[in-house]
Amino acid sequence: MSSIDAANDPVLTASETARSVREIPRNRTGSALKKADNRAAYLFLLPWFAGIILITALPMLASLYLSFTNYAVIGLPSFVGFDNYVRLFTSDRRFVTSIWVTLKYVGFSVPLVLLFSLTVAVALNRGLRGLAIYRSLFYVPSLIGASVGIGLLWKEVFGERGVVNDILALFGVAGRGWINNPTFALPSVIALNVWTFGASMVIFLAALRQIPESYYEAASIDGANAWQRFRRITLPLITPVIFFNTVLLLINSFQSFTQAFVVSNGRGGPVDSTLLYSLYLYQQAFQQLQMGYASAMAWILLIAIGLATALMFWSSRYWVFYGDR
Amino acid sequence: MQEFRLKKRVAGSLLATSILALSMAVLPNGAAAQDSDLQGEIRFSWWGGQVRNDKTDRIIQLFEGQHPNVSIVRENADWSPYWERLTIQSTGNNQPCAITMQTRWLATYARPDILMPLDELVENGTLDVSGIPEPVLNSARGADGNLYMIPHGVFYFALMYNEQMAQTAADAGVAPLDYPYTWDEFAEYLTAILPHLPEGAASVHNMGREQDAFVTWVQSHGEEVFDGSNVGFTKDVAVQWFEYWEALRTAGVTEPPEVMISDNSALIEESNIANNRGFMTNRPPNQLGSVQTTVDTVSPGTTIGITPYPVGPDGTVGMDIGANGIAIGASCDEARVPVAAEWINFWTQNEEAAGIYESDNGVVSIPALATAQAEDPDTQPTQVEHIELYQELIDTANPVFWPAGGYQALTDTLNRAYDAVAFGQLTPEQGADQLIADLQQQLSQAAR
Structure with a gap:
């Protein structure tokens, strides 16, 4: 049961309600912590993501495109299909x-x-x-x-x-x-x-x-x-x-x-x-x-x-x- | 293309007269005049080994001494990596401001987005080309007619031989080889000299796979190597070439194919000619000094001489010549162009710089400077020999127009075709077929 539901429930005692209400900021804090944790994880993963995208994925895509072109390095590639x-x-x-x-x-x-x-x-x-x-x-x-x-x-x-x-x-x-x-x-x-x-x-x-x-x-x-x-x-x-x-x-x-x-x-x-x-x-x-x-x-x-x-x-x-x- | 071919033919015949006429001319004036206002940093790239690096370094120091606010960043590489690096740099628009260039490679790079067209700089006097023979200057133009480099050295091809072995054979009654000699006379001499060589030594390095020798053969038989971006020679001339070297190989006049390949790739120190295992080989004559220095260490007392390639049956000379020079990269920003131009002027026109360089990468392109070098008692005797043979041969040379990718293509395909013939995998006819087919494929690919 969520704390909001508990606050609206007439069966709950006042002390229970008060305890539930007090839990609200605590849960919010937990969620924020989780988000902060995720941010940290993504931050640590960022170099790897940057590497995989810039050094592997993009060159691979470029290479795939170039394979359908006549590209003599000097000059621009021209599309030649297969x-x-x-x-x-x-x-x-x-x-x-x-x-x-x-x-x-x-x-x-x-x-x-x-x-x-x-x-x-x-x-x-x-x-x-x-x-x-x-x-x-x-x-x-x-x-x-x-x-x-x-x-x-x-x-x-x-x-x-x-x-x-x-x-x-x-x-x-x-x-x-x-x-x-x-x-x-x-x-x-x-x-x-x-x-x-x-x-x-x-x-x-x-x-x-x-x-x-x-x-x-x-x-x-x-x-x-x-x-x-x-x-x-x-x-x-x-x-x-x-x-x-x-x-x-x-x-x-x-x-x-x-x-x-x-x-x-x-x-x-x-x-x-x-x-x-x-x-x-x-x-x-x-x-x-x-x-x-x-x-x-x-x-x-x-x-x-x-x-x-x-x-x-x-x-x-x-x-x-x-x-x- | 028609116009270009005409230009090329004119170039061949005019070269000699121009050089002879200009050899008496006075040195250009004011080319290397000190310009204290000049400032900035440029990158300069060149190919070559340690000897050339040292000479280049000295010239740069001399230039920087005259222009205290100028700095030249040195970019050196060996021959093959040099072109690979330049290609990559050109792709990234990161080529140096001053780029050492060669006519055999020029067609690949002669585009305004890679190299800066220089005609305007010549016309407004920023670049000084005085004293450089017109045909030599024109050899530095691209197919679009633009001037893309300023030539500082003219290179040619010749053969090196062991003078002591030649003398021993002459003493034993073998008539010396006097130029001009035909390919058949050349083969007869090499066969005659064989019994008088040290045990195990071959008369000549097997040049069946060497493109410099092949070009000379083709041209001396009245044919062209390239017809624009196509193969210019016939199957017959290629078959005869392979048969010529196979006859010498089977007679033991040249080394076995395995040694042929190792000698081709080996350092001078390990080469047959440096170790008395061979009488004659093909190496660029501008390397004579380096070869002699090495031989002095490896085989003291041996001296190496140079002699031209044979001529065709009707006396036609097939020797190719080309020019090395300096180009300006298209990515060189406006502020650095004057520095690059002054550097080129200094390299091509300054007598002291030319004296330091000693025609290390081709005989200095200004005939007056070449004559001065040959007459200078401080010039190494090997370089004097190099310059004098050039002056003797230049009026008969037949410069090749190398299409884009042509040098690499001919080198690769001739290597493969003759190796297959020498190892018995192909007959000379099959080898010629393969050579022409592969070469045409690579040329077409490069021209796409």
């Missing part, structure tokens, strides 16, 4: 090449990173002395792997006169310019990506440490060997984390740019062998100054990543075990 999209799918040979190169890159690097990071995480989870040091050492490449500096280093390591060839020479194997050969350039870039497995490894390690030791003890008593324990206990229990890592790696791999840019001097060569989609998008935008065309490419990439992620979520019902279902 022309950019039509040209991409009908007359751009390098667009198809970039899709193919990206699929190869994603198809090899995502499973390899998962495999590598899980293997190292399992090895480190065996109560190794100095675990924290190893964990940090393995994690460092994932912090710096996407940097220009590491790209340049990789270029030297896998170059004609690089360390890899020096090591091969010790075993009498003739080296080659790995980065400069269309057959080996992409595998070299994939190898660089696999080297940055640390972030996935740390997440796997955290998941492995959550599995109760008693499960393994019970399985051992039942006669399960190491492989069976891994296959029947570890793997099912970490499928949510495998799923999480896969989705993250998938999204990052589709957008991979820096490493291919650095090792190929921004050209995606030799012979377009490292022409990742993002690199081709960059070339269109900033080298050929076709910002409208590049915007169309960006939206196609967004849709492709969205579809791949949706596919992963759809498939998860068949292989991800959450333990509560």
Whole structure:
């Protein structure tokens, strides 16, 4: 019952009425406090709202508009409808090449990173002395792997006169310019990506440490060997984390740019062998100054990543075990 | 377009006579006269490495010393990032007041909303272009006929070679290569010299993917690289180009394709010519000083010389030339324009500034200054060689008109097409088809 209703109710005693009336300002004060709280919350959220609107939403809308224009950066955009999209799918040979190169890159690097990071995480989870040091050492490449500096280093390591060839020479194997050969350039870039497995490894390690030791003890008593324990206990229990890592790696791999840019001097060569989609998008935008065309490419990439992620979520019902279902 | 082509042809033939005539002229007067009333701050952008940065810095200090109320903000970048940054700045109407510009890129930026048309400033005497040959000045005009930059250096292309290796081969009986030589004579010489080179060294860097060399080839075979915003050369000339380099490659005269790519992108310190792994390569002759300095460290005792590109079968010279200069950004406000103009005058006309710069980015555009530099005992011998070869060749040069996006497009598409041929993925015919198709696509895209 509200305090106004109470004041008009003849059944109420005078003291009750008086108490109800006294509550009016108190309730009003509570409401004002709530409003003040909300204002404070909105104030704190304001930078985030400003960021999402100014840095993400508006540029996205602008990019969507530009994808329907011919915009050469210098000058004004002119509306061309779906022309950019039509040209991409009908007359751009390098667009198809970039899709193919990206699929190869994603198809090899995502499973390899998962495999590598899980293997190292399992090895480190065996109560190794100095675990924290190893964990940090393995994690460092994932912090710096996407940097220009590491790209340049990789270029030297896998170059004609690089360390890899020096090591091969010790075993009498003739080296080659790995980065400069269309057959080996992409595998070299994939190898660089696999080297940055640390972030996935740390997440796997955290998941492995959550599995109760008693499960393994019970399985051992039942006669399960190491492989069976891994296959029947570890793997099912970490499928949510495998799923999480896969989705993250998938999204990052589709957008991979820096490493291919650095090792190929921004050209995606030799012979377009490292022409990742993002690199081709960059070339269109900033080298050929076709910002409208590049915007169309960006939206196609967004849709492709969205579809791949949706596919992963759809498939998860068949292989991800959450333990509560 | 017809009128422009005519202009271009006239430019090619008039260039020499103008330069020779003007080389005897007296230096322009009063161009760099001190103006104590001048005040304000302008941004000046240029591309280049540390040597050029140091020289530019010294010239700026000299200018600021003469104009105490003027300040020049330095904006430097390497070659590729320079153009990317300028594009972004132009989009935001934030380009510097004084912008270093090049004729190969001019068509992309030659618009009144990006660069300020300078004819009026020339007519009212704010900008001093005295001594700059008319054809060189006209090369700085856009397709709309407006003057968009004041040229301060004329660049050309040539080959660098190891003089000691050439001498060793000559001592062994290989007849020296005397200019003018045809492409076939050039190939014969490179093949003959191979056995006399250090073990593992190639006679020449594989230039199948190099646009400077390709432009020279096309023009020396009587064709144009561009026809307005279209591909100007035939498939035949491109096929012959690829076959020429494939023949040299398979004969071991040039390096394998993997080395070709790494040598193309490597620092001078790592290049074949600096490390005695190659006899000859193509690098802009204005880099001769930097290359020699590096070679002095990496391979002491080695000296590097420069020689022109071969000529066509009928003796046609295909060498392209272009100009570097300074433009004024359209966003430069009225109060700063006089400062920018005086800075351009100082850069192009002041003898001391020209002496500091030593034709670092193209031979100084005023012939009298170029001659003075070549005769100055303090000028580095490599720069003297650079200037003298320019003066020898300039009357036969054939400047290319680069359409918007043309330089980037030719560089990219030639790289891809020849790499595919060299790695055996395409035949020379297929490579030529791909080159023409891709180049046309990029040119059409840029011209949309």
